[in-house]
Amino acid sequence: MSVPLRLLAFAGVLAAAFAAAALAGSRVDVHPGRPAPAAARMTAMAEKGAMAPQPVRGLAVSADGLTLELARTTAAPRRPVDLAFRIRDRDGRTVRDFDVEHTRRMHFIVVRRDMTGFQHLHPAQAADGTWSVPVALRDAGSYRVFADFSVDGEPHTLAGDLTADGAMRARPLPPPARTADADGMRVTLTEGASRAGAVSQLRFSVTRDGRPVAVDPYLGARGHLVALREGDLAFLHVHPDEDTLRFMAAFPTAGRYRLFLQFKTEGRVHTAAFTQEVTR
Ligand SMILES: [Cu+2]
DSSP, rough: HHHHHHHHHHHHHHHHHHHHHHHHOOOOOOOOOOOOOHHHHHHHHHHTTTTOOOOSSSSSSSSTTTTEEEEEEEEOOOOOEEEEEEOOOOTOOOOOOOOOOOTOEEEEEEEEHHHOOOOOOOOOOOSOOOOEEEOOOOOEEEEEEEEEEEEEEEEEEEEEEEOOOOOOOOOOOOOOEEEEETTEEEEEEEOOEEEETTTTEEEEEEEEEEEEEOOBBBBBBBBBEEETTTOOEEEEEEEEEESSSSEEOOOSSSSSEEEEEEETTTTEHHHHHHHEEEEE
């Protein structure tokens, strides 16, 4: 889908979502980059006041007829491994054709169960459809891996487990905060009060020594944001703004989420993590 059409579709979904929320106080959800037919469906549902929150993604290894198959599920800590995987369809065939989303055909997120060790990788695809990416797990523990992609205009997030053997020291989730440090820069969540079931706007600013930092384009936007729910690491899809560090997200339930904001300056990608409290 072209960028203008996609933005139009998203704008339609947002308008419908806000309208539904305003009219009925109903629980709404939106999805970024949704194809036009789905957006139209959501608009129609919103108009009928029958808008239900979209089911959370990233909890299953197999969903909607597609299955994530990891070639390995263990790795030694600190030793880089080539992690190969494929997506199989209902008939067991390897899926080869993927849509471009945020400038890539496959986004691969790795994070330990305690939400430390976040990595956002872009695997390479071989001619037979399999994907592979070098991964190094810094610390021992149980990791979640998310394959985030789109096929035939439908977005999917499938997840599996990857274990790095050894003694693990779990870290508690940091308390909610408005600022985070990233490679000597200060990142501030300037706007982001979030309520469950409503569309939230999350806006960030980046400074170094108190002066604003201009961020470079990254993955077709100003930045990339992944939000994971505490407890089950449900994966929220978040829609980026093209020109500012602003995102639209729909948190399905109250509770704490970990936000991983990524942005680029001087050719390098930086990650800032925040704990976000979502109210009822
Ligand atoms: Cu990506």
